[in-house]
Amino acid sequence: MADQYAQSGEDNRPTEIPAIRWDEPPEGPVLVLLDQTRLPAEEVELVCTDAPALVEAIRTLAVRGAPLLGIAGAYGVALAAARGFDVDEAAQALSGARPTAVNLAVGVRRARAAYRDALAGGGDPERAAAAALQAARALHREDAEASARMAEHGLALLDELLPGGGHRLLTHCNTGALVSGGEGTAFAVALAAHREGRLRRLWVDETRPLLQGARLTAYEAARNGMAYTLLTDNAAGSLFAAGEVDAVLIGADRIAADGSVANKVGSYPLAVLARYHHVPFIVVAPVTTVDPDTPDGASIEVEQRAGHEVTEVTAPQVPVAGAEAGGGIPVAPLGTQAYNPAFDVTPPELVTAIVTEEGAVSPVTASALAELCARSRQVTIS
Numbered sequence: 001m002a003d004q005y006a007q008s009g010e011d012n013r014p015t016e017i018p019a020i021r022w023d024e025p026p027e028g029p030v031l032v033l034l035d036q037t038r039l040p041a042e043e044v045e046l047v048c049t050d051a052p053a054l055v056e057a058i059r060t061l062a063v064r065g066a067p068l069l070g071i072a073g074a075y076g077v078a079l080a081a082a083r084g085f086d087v088d089e090a091a092q093a094l095s096g097a098r099p100t101a102v103n104l105a106v107g108v109r110r111a112r113a114a115y116r117d118a119l120a121g122g123g124d125p126e127r128a129a130a131a132a133l134q135a136a137r138a139l140h141r142e143d144a145e146a147s148a149r150m151a152e153h154g155l156a157l158l159d160e161l162l163p164g165g166g167h168r169l170l171t172h173c174n175t176g177a178l179v180s181g182g183e184g185t186a187f188a189v190a191l192a193a194h195r196e197g198r199l200r201r202l203w204v205d206e207t208r209p210l211l212q213g214a215r216l217t218a219y220e221a222a223r224n225g226m227a228y229t230l231l232t233d234n235a236a237g238s239l240f241a242a243g244e245v246d247a248v249l250i251g252a253d254r255i256a257a258d259g260s261v262a263n264k265v266g267s268y269p270l271a272v273l274a275r276y277h278h279v280p281f282i283v284v285a286p287v288t289t290v291d292p293d294t295p296d297g298a299s300i301e302v303e304q305r306a307g308h309e310v311t312e313v314t315a316p317q318v319p320v321a322g323a324e325a326g327g328g329i330p331v332a333p334l335g336t337q338a339y340n341p342a343f344d345v346t347p348p349e350l351v352t353a354i355v356t357e358e359g360a361v362s363p364v365t366a367s368a369l370a371e372l373c374a375r376s377r378q379v380t381i382s
Ligand SMILES: CSC[C@@H](O)[C@@H](O)C(=O)COP(=O)(O)O
Pocket: 061, 064, 065, 066, 067, 101, 172, 173, 174, 175, 176, 179, 184, 185, 186, 212, 250, 251, 252, 253, 263, 264, 265, 342
């Protein structure tokens, strides 16, 4: 593995199109998404004019990743309100579009509460729609701020855990600007290390079956000029065994009250590997990802996705003629059943630290998490 550290991406450009934006053309308000199913081949906008279109975009992962789902959900409520649709119906459909990422329901709830409060306060529907939009915009802005603070706290923790610098970090799925109002969660920490000259290598898991690592994280790493290498998920074991990983950095879709972490399927095996090889396993997520109403890992609903995502390979940006169920090329015998959970759950004892915008929790315990959430609420209220 002598020469692999020489190569690095050179593009150094953010994506031209933001992951999400609100627009108000003469035909009426719309929510404009960067269609993530088309990356890295092309940057294409997907325009949603109503909540059902957004629900479809969420289900197909055109818009994805926990923090961005929260922002999208809030804007979705604002969109329904601004276009005069039934806001409660829209909120219900949006919240249920994907079950694991708690941020989606949190974002929807926040915009809906703003809408309702405005109505209850005597506002007309137009004013209530404006209040929902204001709530969505505030969430969007706060996520950007949280992202910057997570990067700071995460980098400080890395420097504490790995005093020698020259970090070789392994990440899974996609946690950068594509999932955030800012620069993301786990990826933002790696990016901060890169900017400080302390990132030696970002190892990027391809993240089967939908390849968020290969298609999106590698894309973001290249565009930021980071030194990165892509690996198949099942190559991670030999990489650890070769002593090439200094820390694992991942995001989270839901963190239960006991500190169990639901994240993209394949995260838990990395946590087991990290423990065996005495490597820190660090989770980076905003406080809104901690769900005090979910007591433990067993209570987290794990989204099960269609089997064709496993039995077929699809280059998402290239429609395949003669499409089977998922439009891809079959790689398994016809009728093969697939086990395709979108997420897995890592128990708190395998997590070295949870880094949030309010600081890091380590060791991960229910009481430390509860304290962090209480502190965060105080900061928000004051
Ligand atoms: C900061 S994003 C954290 C998680 O949402 C991310 O790691 C992940 O698992 C996303 O899954 P996805 O199915 O692509 O929405």
